[in-house]
Amino acid sequence: MSKKFLSLSMGLVLALSLLTACGPKRDADQVSNPGEKPEKLVVWENADDGKQIGHTKKLAAEFEKKTGIKVEVLPVSLLKQQEKLTLDGPAGKGADLVTWPHDQLGEAVIKGLIQPIQADASVTGQFEESSLKALTYDGKLMGLPKVTESIALIYNKKLMPNPPETFEELYQFAKDFTQPAEKKYGVLFEGENLYYTYFLIAANGGYIFKEQNGKLNSDEIGLNNAGTVKALTEIQKWYQEGLIPKGVKADVINGLFKEGKVAAVINGPWAIRDYQSANIDLGVAPIPKAGGKEAQTLIGVKGWYLSAYSKSPKYATELMKFLTSKEALKSRFGQTGEIPPHKEILTDPVIAGNPLVNGFAQQAKTGVPMPSIPEMGQVWEPINNAHTFIATGKQTPEQALNGAVKIIREKIKVQKQ
Structure with a gap:
């Protein structure tokens, strides 16, 4: 923003x-x-x-x-x-x-x-x-x-000459390139943040609020449906396999990318000038297709x-x-x-x-x-906390997402009183 x-x-x-x-x-x-x-x-x-x-x-x-x-x-x-x-x-x-x-x-x-x-x-x-x-x-x-x-895939052409075309290929690249002991990573993004994971949620049939007749219905929340569970299970795998460090935030991601230790990041245009200051030969491409669909970012x-x-x-x-x-x-x-x-x-x-x-x-x-209805303000904290529970393995995706949606519903109910 x-x-x-x-x-x-x-x-x-x-x-x-x-x-x-x-x-x-x-x-x-x-x-x-x-x-x-x-x-x-x-x-x-x-x-x-x-x-x-x-x-x-x-x-x-x-x-x-x-x-x-x-x-x-x-x-x-x-x-x-x-x-x-x-x-x-x-x-x-x-x-x-x-x-x-x-x-x-x-x-x-x-x-x-x-x-x-x-x-x-x-x-x-x-x-x-x-x-x-x-x-x-x-x-x-x-x-x-x-x-x-919008966020997109920003890559170091020296380390990733051609961006992958599918999310599956992106995952495989990350597996082949990543060496956590040396702080080298194939792909980094804030996987504990809905803003950065939404494209995978959408690709699997998840959503924030259901759109009905051109309007968003805050009573219909899709952040714990089967599609969202599947997407966050995929994200959890990246953490379990050490492809993304637990708790990693933008400052660390940006620093490692500028040091040439990360081949690609998912980030926004606000990061470009900082990356260019490190004299990296940059490329920017749409996020690879997920589930055969164009990536829908927020x-x-x-x-x-x-x-x-x-x-x-x-x-x-x-x-x-x-x-x-x-x-x-x-x-x-x-x-x-x-x-x-x-x-x-x-x-x-x-x-x-x-x-x-x-x-x-x-x-x-x-x-x-990004949803503009006032109820969206009640989504961020519970859903991002759920992301963290999933990334750290403290809860299963089903447990974390069900808990988050329960809290979101309660907060929206209070908001409307």
Whole structure:
């Protein structure tokens, strides 16, 4: 979620009793009527990245030149935008457009902080379907996507000249290459973390929440079904055979990879710059097929959203469309390196011709959006604890997963009270 997507989603533990739909009430005429042309629109951009702020300010100047509407771009941390809008919105000091990873979408909708947008097929048709799905809540499109992220297979070409095509081949490579006594490993990833194991769970028929009629049903949890048990039994084998050290985290994985002791890792684009600093000849490829299926990773999408407090929703939506146009997103990629889920840009040589970037882009195409319903906040801790029990051999996969789902159900029940 950068890895911010993951950290944000893991921190999303909500007390719904505090989340009342406190946004302003609007009737249809107020939203559809453009009203008077505003003198100024306000945008909150990620305060933690100067390149992102700089690019949005550049686009703001172009929009002002085109429309005569001044756009003020203010730096606000992605983690703080909802909290700030909750306070500033009712006071008339909030932004017209805000941004955060899509896994926070459910929280924002329940709080009444954002409103659906109006966009026809000429706009929505530009984007990968999975990115639009990520920004859709309760059947309504709540924003437009600007960035998509997914993990993929990152490999050292010197140690792994050609990436395996199947997960079975990846396992065999790991067995042949790994020498734990010398801290040499064929493939490393955080096998005690749902974010990194989900692709194997999905390949075997597991899921987090069941999708029914385009909506996720939090009463239907698939994290202890036969498919998930099979996937985590496979992961357990990697630990039992010493292919992944128990308890290994990103810092150790990254360090060993940079030292040339690991042939490949499963990680995200946020790691590339650090790996390149070690002068490794890198390759990036989609994660090998599992069970004959393309690997479905959990993808994160950052989008622009229309504040429920905006006094100029029509013009703010036009600004949103401008910020997510082909030209805008292509230049944003050039300045920030963030991959946009825009169909034409993904086939453009600027991405398609860059093997490192294209590997992540191709993986994201087959990914599924991380659940954005508030109940997802109750999943991470119990399921990751179950992963650890399985990796350390303290519990069987069935015991650990059944226990985790029981806890998740209890936490969701409390959340809904």
